[in-house]
Amino acid sequence: MKPRKAILVCYLCGEALRSPRDDDHVPPKQFYARSLRKKYKTTNLLTLPTHRDCNNAWKLDEEYFVQSLLPFVRGSEAGDALWRYSFDKFHKGQGVALVMQVKQEFMRKVGGVILPANVIAKRFDADRLHDVLWKIIRGLHFHDTQEVWPDRWTLAVTITLPGQQPPDSFLALTHDGLLKTRGPYPGVFAYSDHVFPDVNNLHFWAMLLWDRIVVTAAFHDPQCECEHCAFIGPVFPEPLSGTRLL
Ligand SMILES: [Zn+2]
Numbered sequence: 376m377k378p379r380k381a382i383l384v385c386y387l388c389g390e391a392l393r394s395p396r397d398d399d400h401v402p403p404k405q406f407y408a409r410s411l412r413k414k415y416k417t418t419n420l421l422t423l424p425t426h427r428d429c430n431n432a433w434k435l436d437e438e439y440f441v442q443s444l445l446p447f448v449r450g451s452e453a454g455d456a457l458w459r460y461s462f463d464k465f466h467k468g469q470g471v472a473l474v475m476q477v478k479q480e481f482m483r484k485v486g487g488v489i490l491p492a493n494v495i496a497k498r499f500d501a502d503r504l505h506d507v508l509w510k511i512i513r514g515l516h517f518h519d520t521q522e523v524w525p526d527r528w529t530l531a532v533t534i535t536l537p538g539q540q541p542p543d544s545f546l547a548l549t550h551d552g553l554l555k556t557r558g559p560y561p562g563v564f565a566y567s568d569h570v571f572p573d574v575n576n577l578h579f580w581a582m583l584l585w586d587r588i589v590v591t592a593a594f595h596d597p598q599c600e601c602e603h604c605a606f607i608g609p610v611f612p613e614p615l616s617g618t619r620l621l
Pocket residue numbers: 385386387388389390425426429
């Protein structure tokens with residue numbers, strides 16, 4: 376999908392485009408296993424022009440995002456393909472450090488409680504997941520509106536792994552038909568967004584990753600001037616409606 380109008384700014388930093396530039400995939404290209412890109416001839420993945428430096432700055436975080444969710448993606452076509460792809464890469468010695476880091480985040484012990492051997496708690500690097508998610512949302516929003524959203528914003532994030540019950544907000548919106556699935560390859564990445572004008576223009580986004588993982592993000596509109604969003608300071612005294620849940 377090529378954007379309709381000529382794009383003159385980098386959506387990542389908001390400044391005028393200049394060389395060297397890159398085409399940034401939204402969502403990240405790593406979401407698509409190579410075998411799947413071949414099979415479905417995915418030549419029309421959404422890309423946005425960015426500065427090369429801005430694009431490069433996200434590479435490691437995007438890799439982490441995919442690697443940390445990888446243990447949960449098996450069971451769908453896109454997930455299985457991605458799993459195999461990553462497994463092959465690992466055996467060729469690529470990305471070993473990252474895989475080891477993600478492995479270490481699997482803990483058998485949570486807060487001193489020994490879990491049964493088949494229940495392994497996963498500790499995510501919440502900030503990294505949050506920031507990559509926000510980058511994807513910024514890109515999709517920019518593609519629709521050409522509006523640049525700030526690079527820092529606070530989302531309330533939920534991640535629902537296979538076999539878990541998605542949050543009530545998600546179920547309610549799905550039930551009311553408010554979430555319409557979008558995206559050219561829904562087996563890899565599908566998303567919906569909805570705005571509630573009565574609630575500080577609350578944005579609610581839902582994403583389905585590899586047909587296995589449901590991610591939701593809720594946040595006030597970046598133009599919001601409510602006391603929480605307008606607050607500038609080191610620590611807000613109270614948790615607020617935009618606090619991440621992760
Ligand atoms: Zn830039």
